[in-house]
Amino acid sequence: MRPARLLPPLLGAAFVIALWWGAVTLLHLPDYLLPTPMAVAEALAIGFGDGSLWPHIWATVEASLLGLAIGGGLAFLLGVLLAEQKLFERVLYPLVSALQAVPKVALAPLIMVWCGFGLESRVVLVMLICFFPLFVSTVAGIRGADPDLVDLCRVSCASRWFVFWHVKLPGAANGIFVGLQVATSLALIGAVVGEFVASQRGLGYLIASSGANMSIATMFGGVTLLALLGIGGTEAVRWVHRRVVFWG
Amino acid sequence: MDNLTAEHVGLTYTTLRGHTEALRDLTLSIAPGAFVSVLGPSGCGKSSLLRLFAGLTPPTTGHLRQGATQITGPRRQVGIAFQRPTLMPWKSVLDNTLVPALAQGTSRASAERRARTLLETVGLHGFLDAYPHELSGGMQQRVGLARMLVNDPAILLMDEPFSALDALTRETMMVELQRLWLADAKTALFVTHSIAEAAFLSDRVLVMSPRPGRITADIACTLPRPRTLDLLETPAFAALTGQLRRALDHSA
Numbered sequence: 001m002r003p004a005r006l007l008p009p010l011l012g013a014a015f016v017i018a019l020w021w022g023a024v025t026l027l028h029l030p031d032y033l034l035p036t037p038m039a040v041a042e043a044l045a046i047g048f049g050d051g052s053l054w055p056h057i058w059a060t061v062e063a064s065l066l067g068l069a070i071g072g073g074l075a076f077l078l079g080v081l082l083a084e085q086k087l088f089e090r091v092l093y094p095l096v097s098a099l100q101a102v103p104k105v106a107l108a109p110l111i112m113v114w115c116g117f118g119l120e121s122r123v124v125l126v127m128l129i130c131f132f133p134l135f136v137s138t139v140a141g142i143r144g145a146d147p148d149l150v151d152l153c154r155v156s157c158a159s160r161w162f163v164f165w166h167v168k169l170p171g172a173a174n175g176i177f178v179g180l181q182v183a184t185s186l187a188l189i190g191a192v193v194g195e196f197v198a199s200q201r202g203l204g205y206l207i208a209s210s211g212a213n214m215s216i217a218t219m220f221g222g223v224t225l226l227a228l229l230g231i232g233g234t235e236a237v238r239w240v241h242r243r244v245v246f247w248g
Numbered sequence: 249m250d251n252l253t254a255e256h257v258g259l260t261y262t263t264l265r266g267h268t269e270a271l272r273d274l275t276l277s278i279a280p281g282a283f284v285s286v287l288g289p290s291g292c293g294k295s296s297l298l299r300l301f302a303g304l305t306p307p308t309t310g311h312l313r314q315g316a317t318q319i320t321g322p323r324r325q326v327g328i329a330f331q332r333p334t335l336m337p338w339k340s341v342l343d344n345t346l347v348p349a350l351a352q353g354t355s356r357a358s359a360e361r362r363a364r365t366l367l368e369t370v371g372l373h374g375f376l377d378a379y380p381h382e383l384s385g386g387m388q389q390r391v392g393l394a395r396m397l398v399n400d401p402a403i404l405l406m407d408e409p410f411s412a413l414d415a416l417t418r419e420t421m422m423v424e425l426q427r428l429w430l431a432d433a434k435t436a437l438f439v440t441h442s443i444a445e446a447a448f449l450s451d452r453v454l455v456m457s458p459r460p461g462r463i464t465a466d467i468a469c470t471l472p473r474p475r476t477l478d479l480l481e482t483p484a485f486a487a488l489t490g491q492l493r494r495a496l497d498h499s500a
Contacts, residue, residue, distance in 0.1 A: 148330045151299075152334060152348070152395075154304060154322050155326055155348070156322070156326075156348035157323070166339075167336065170336065173338075247338050248337075
């Protein structure tokens with residue numbers, strides 16, 4: 001991104017921070033309710049200085065990326081099968097709808113019972129949360145293929161694989177990337193919920209434990225890092241999106 | 249080369265709202281190498297007829313044949329062009345032209361030579377690596393024509409290929425298509441709702457009427473070839489278009 005394009009969002013962020021700072025100072029809010037941006041920055045600086053933040057950040061990133069990769073990959077594969085095979089649709093669709101109807105966060109304690117208190121539980125939770133947006137966008141994208149392009153290939157005696165690879169998949173790419181972008185921000189939610197419920201590490205754990213200790217500045221620091229991770233993740237997806245779907 | 253024939257062909261679509269009879273008792277025969285237009289208003293089933301000959305849709309009743317062989321599905325000798333250019337935005341002009349060749353398993357190396365020649369013929373040399381969104385509508389439709397011809401098909405099926413173009417581009421494309429067709433003896437079935445297009449391009453015009461689609465007139469066009477745009481101004485052309493218009497009005 002060019003510096004000129006970066007300016008407006010930075011200005012926006014600066015405005016919010018100024019508003020925050022002004023509110024704390026002018027309204028004389030006690031720092032156990034709302035710390036100043038300076039105090040949050042200080043807490044972050046200390047955490048980065050003594051290296052205690054890195055394991056938390058890594059734990060959250062690890063669970064999010066693994067869950068996104070496995071859950072997203074599964075969603076893509078099942079989405080393709082469902083879009084291409086009537087039988088799979090009849091078997092899978094009720095199951096997926098039922099899964100989607102359950103708030104995945106409500107399953108967190110159960111997953112902990114099944115998968116223990118390690119990384120596995122958090123990855124499974126992230127998988128479940130990431131699955132649906134990618135699944136739906138894959139099915140819709142594959143189904144939405146231009147019928148004339150499909151006919152063009154059929155007239156030329158194309159194989160099913162040819163139609164999928166040359167027409168359906170590229171046609172679906174745009175929607176799939178939009179789904180991936182949604183799934184990326186959901187992945188962080190899944191990881192953080194998992195850390196709330198049961199973990200000794202991760203930004204979710206950091207936020208929960210510093211809340212319990214009333215170290216509100218550290219708590220805000222954790223939230224800030226999560227926001228940055230979220231922005232970084234979606235921006236990375238958008239960057240890849242623009243390069244892969246160059247015609248969009 | 250073989251005749252294309254339809255014998256008592258009927259086509260009924262079943263939708264959620266019931267049955268729609270798209271074609272009724274259609275019988276026709278197209279001589280090899282002839283340029284035949286199917287002229288009719290929107291919704292008269294002329295695109296359905298094209299899909300039947302392409303082997304994309306099976307008829308509800310009757311038979312379609314190429315020579316003695318019944319048409320049961322897509323087959324190799326057919327090239328097709330649609331109303332819209334229908335290009336893949338993710339492929340370059342050259343790669344788009346190659347699609348029918350690669351689809352039927354021709355090696356890229358051998359198909360590429362023909363694709364390059366064809367693209368040159370339709371005036372697109374220098375645009376081989378361009379992407380569809382970088383081209384004008386007329387240029388995109390030229391890619392569509394080159395793509396239709398890339399397998400050197402014996403039969404050309406065209407579904408209003410110029411309907412999305414502006415009037416001037418349309419006239420240039422008519423001349424272009426005639427040139428490509430004259431260069432190589434191919435059977436052409438050209439679906440259109442433009443009287444001028446049908447009169448300019450065809451050896452024979454089949455007039456169709458809607459609901460259900462059936463052929464109501466079969467008019468020969470004997471104007472000498474190659475036809476040029478000057479022909480559009482001549483009394484002979486006016487007489488032919490007049491005849492076609494009356495046939496259309498009569499059928500409606």
